Amino acid sequence: MPLRVPPRDPRTQSQGVEPGYAQTARRWPSQPLQRRPHTVSELSGPSSVLRRLAPVRGDLAGHGAKRAIGQLIHLRTRVVDEDGAPLPGAVVEIWHCNAAGKYIHPNDTHDAPEDPNFYGAARMVAGDGGLVELRTIKPGAYPVPGTGGWWRPPHVHFSVWGRVWLSRLVTQMFFPGEPLNEADAILNAIRDPEARERCIARFVPSENDLIYEYQLVVRGRKSTPGMP
Amino acid sequence: MKRLVPTAEMTLGPFFPREFAQGANDLTRVEGRQARGEAIEITGRVTQADGKPLDNVVLEIWQADAEGRYDNADFFGWGRAATDAEGVYRFRSVRPGAPAGRAPHVNFLILYSGLMRQLQTVMFFDASPDPVLDAVKPSTLRERLVAKRQNNNTYTFDIRLRGEGETPFFDD
Numbered sequence: 001m002p003l004r005v006p007p008r009d010p011r012t013q014s015q016g017v018e019p020g021y022a023q024t025a026r027r028w029p030s031q032p033l034q035r036r037p038h039t040v041s042e043l044s045g046p047s048s049v050l051r052r053l054a055p056v057r058g059d060l061a062g063h064g065a066k067r068a069i070g071q072l073i074h075l076r077t078r079v080v081d082e083d084g085a086p087l088p089g090a091v092v093e094i095w096h097c098n099a100a101g102k103y104i105h106p107n108d109t110h111d112a113p114e115d116p117n118f119y120g121a122a123r124m125v126a127g128d129g130g131l132v133e134l135r136t137i138k139p140g141a142y143p144v145p146g147t148g149g150w151w152r153p154p155h156v157h158f159s160v161w162g163r164v165w166l167s168r169l170v171t172q173m174f175f176p177g178e179p180l181n182e183a184d185a186i187l188n189a190i191r192d193p194e195a196r197e198r199c200i201a202r203f204v205p206s207e208n209d210l211i212y213e214y215q216l217v218v219r220g221r222k223s224t225p226g227m228p
Numbered sequence: 229m230k231r232l233v234p235t236a237e238m239t240l241g242p243f244f245p246r247e248f249a250q251g252a253n254d255l256t257r258v259e260g261r262q263a264r265g266e267a268i269e270i271t272g273r274v275t276q277a278d279g280k281p282l283d284n285v286v287l288e289i290w291q292a293d294a295e296g297r298y299d300n301a302d303f304f305g306w307g308r309a310a311t312d313a314e315g316v317y318r319f320r321s322v323r324p325g326a327p328a329g330r331a332p333h334v335n336f337l338i339l340y341s342g343l344m345r346q347l348q349t350v351m352f353f354d355a356s357p358d359p360v361l362d363a364v365k366p367s368t369l370r371e372r373l374v375a376k377r378q379n380n381n382t383y384t385f386d387i388r389l390r391g392e393g394e395t396p397f398f399d400d
Binding site: 007012013021025026028030031034035041049056081082103104120123157165166168171186195196198199215219223 | 240243292330343398
């Protein structure tokens with residue numbers, strides 16, 4: 001059955017210009033977005049971007065004397081489509097700041113210490129069941145310069161390739177119980193409370209590890225509308 | 229089957245790892261082999277509402293090979309580039325052929341700090357009939373999706389995110 005990509009539900013996605021996030025008003029188009037038919041071009045896509053991008057690390061926490069500072073966590077992310085069908089082989093890029101809220105990036109001017117044992121970026125391939133498991137440390141919070149007190153809550157960035165060109169997903173994952181979640185302009189751009197809640201990872205109690213589970217749903221479905 | 233709602237998209241942010249943004253903008257080669265077809269360069273400047281060029285914008289493209297076929301053993305039509313301090317991006321590629329029912333074109337996806345969702349647009353080589361180009365309304369905007377050919381097989385495709393001369397973008 002061919003893949004279909006139904007239109008986005010506007011309640012579950014940002015509409016572009018967000019109060020509290022000034023750059024959106026300079027960068028999001030002022031004109032309504034155009035509608036187009038879906039042809040072979042939009043409904044095909046790279047079989048695997050690993051034909052052009054190399055896998056990068058799979059463990060950001062390090063080992064032995066090279067351990068990153070911070071709370072060790074295990075992030076278990078599942079990549080599925082709109083039918084809930086898992087996507088083994090999906091490529092996922094993951095990046096986040098260190099435990100002090102500092103990215104390894106020349107544009108990060110935040111006065112927080114770097115951690116020589118933390119790199120902060122991985123490119124992984126989903127295994128059976130669409131599962132991507134990353135051992136890392138919990139990222140810290142940091143202020144957004146020039147905003148008068150907007151602090152980003154701890155979050156993890158994801159970039160995912162689904163089945164076709166229109167399935168591309170770039171998003172952020174949040175942690176449960178963080179007070180900064182309540183006022184974050186990016187998380188709260190998602191108006192539908194259930195859709196917003198799905199952007200927050202689930203903590204899984206475990207004897208030996210701090211485990212967070214998360215699900216990434218990429219666009220596209222094969223099932224017929226209205227079928228049970 | 230119960231339908232799951234696609235995850236909410238959020239901005240790439242200002243700190244996309246530099247090493248992720250580099251080294252994937254040459255579509256003329258895949259797995260050490262040279263792609264067949266007419267080598268071209270696609271370049272342009274990305275600007276925001278006040279006309280300021282934007283640094284570190286991530287652009288991804290998806291196109292067919294010279295015969296109009298997508299992903300195959302001899303060609304990989306996906307690439308990624310990032311803009312420099314002058315807002316300029318650059319891809320090397322081959323001029324795509326016409327896929328079934330379409331005029332030759334290159335799909336663009338734009339990711340950036342301040343863009344809460346990916347922006348999608350399409351570059352065409354001329355204004356030939358095409359179901360996606362012809363869907364752009366009003367029709368006077370269509371010329372903004374046609375690249376300008378310079379000498380040496382270089383095509384210029386500037387992207388204005390917002391404001392005067394704003395590029396038409398697609399919602400799907």
